[in-house]
Amino acid sequence: MDNSRTPTSRHVLFLNWRDTSNPEGGGSEVYVERIAAELVAAGHQVTLLCAAHERAGAADTTADGVRMLRRGSRHTVYARAALTCLAGRLGLGPLSRRGLGRPDLVVDVCNGVPFFAPLYAGRPVLALVHHVHREQWPVVFGPWMARLGWWIESWLAVRLYRRCRYVTVSQASRAELAELGVAAERIDVVPNGTPPVTGAPLPRSTHPSLLVLGRLVPHKRVEIALRTVAELIGKLPDLELVVAGQGWWEQPLRQLSVELGISDHVRFTGFISEEEKHAVLSAAWVALTPSLKEGWGLTIVEAAARSTPTVAFRYAGGVAEAMVDTETGLLVDDEREFTDQVRELLADDVRRKAMGEAAFAHASRFTWAATGTRFAQLVAQIAHGGAGR
Known part of the structure; x- marks a missing residue:
């Protein structure tokens, strides 16, 4: 095990199907990686498991102190996440090779399709849901896949994660999750921060x-x-x-x-x-x-x-x-x-x-530091309380 860990530090494992360097990465990936970096700054150890892709280069990299595990493809990353967690429970696999051992908390990032972490994590699970995809399924997929995706999101996942805490980014998403049957008292809202503007002020275009x-x-x-x-x-x-x-x-x-x-x-x-x-x-x-x-x-x-x-x-x-x-x-x-x-x-x-x-x-009201502090509080509460085991 890593001897640098303090009694109050936790090892948090994020499961997300993409990272910000992925060509399909977006706001969800920005949120996850900024939160992860804030947790590292607060003294926690963080691993992000996501799909591998050509732009990423090496399979395992580190950014902002966050350990990256890129495994599988867009579709197989879910199975690779399960295998990694199961191997960690046996003291095997990439988590153990890095001296991290099993995580104290698994953050399952549910982008429509969850990672089903409560089935195999053996640790408290926090479900991170940015929004409910009700309207998006039929726009992106055909009728059958849309029905299957919506059934997984609206029925199966709600029951699978019934003992887990949820976190989302807005009151609107919190209300939608409650409509699906997630108990409102299990849903915390931690909004995005605002990335700092590091460049010099620039003028508007001269044309509309x-x-x-x-x-x-x-x-x-x-x-x-x-x-x-x-x-x-x-x-x-x-x-x-x-x-x-x-x-x-x-x-x-x-x-x-x-x-x-x-x-x-x-x-x-x-x-x-x-x-x-x-x-x-x-x-x-x-x-x-x-x-x-x-x-x-x-x-x-x-x-x-x-x-x-x-x-x-x-x-x-x-x-x-x-x-x-x-x-x-x-x-x-x-x-x-x-x-x-x-x-x-x-x-x-x-x-x-x-x-x-x-x-x-x-x-200016929204800062990543404040967002990270709130998320760190959730990590401490859930990892200590054992919800979602």
Whole structure:
């Protein structure tokens, strides 16, 4: 065992199907890795087990003191997680080889499909759910897979994790979990922090500019942003939309921009670095979050940290908590209103600037240090109490 551990330190094992270097990584992965880093800073030992991928390079790496175990593929990572935990219970496998032994707590990150950790962990399990995927299953999968996925998430998982504590990122997600049958008193809310802005202040673009930041997958509904641009360029001929991010849905989006006749007004950046992200967030006049569902809305707060207001949909889960409607951004009910509000905000320099200033102040309320402290409290409570064994 690692002799550096103190009586109050814990070994926490996160099970997540992706990490931030994965081409399909997103806000969920940012949350997990920032929380993990904060736990390490607080004196805990943290291991993150996730799927291997080409961009990762070596199978086992360390970042911010977090031990990374990349095992299996997008689909087989679930089985590899079970084998790793079972081997750890026997004093074998990668956890034992690193001198860590069995974890004190397993954090099962349930992105629609859970890792089923209560069946094999032999340790307390904390279920981390960013949001309920009710609306997303039929958008991403065919009818049969959508029904199976929703049954696993809404019926099987609720029963399998019935003795476990839950943590989620917004009150909206907490309410949805309660609707599925998870006892409200077992659900803690630990919202995202705001990544620090390390770059120098940058000016806005000289022309009207919009930004969509995130993974390019169907449920992010970037199509709505494209159709908005198509409707606005008649009176705003120099309008530009920056689509920052990557994903398997990029080609259909590119094709739609051609069909709408706006390809000269849309710039697809692909994967961007933190420096490039800072630049596009700072340059945008308005950020757009047309997503069908978000557990929180990390990109909304990231934009706010650069004094950039966001337009999003009121029904899209935690986005309503990541902003203050009409003060730091605008929440809308349908696509028609989305386009109208974007048009009005682009045309009103005074209102847009005031929203940006309020957004900046709002973003400062959310820090990763505070988030990490709250999560560390959960770790201590659950590991000590033994819930989820």
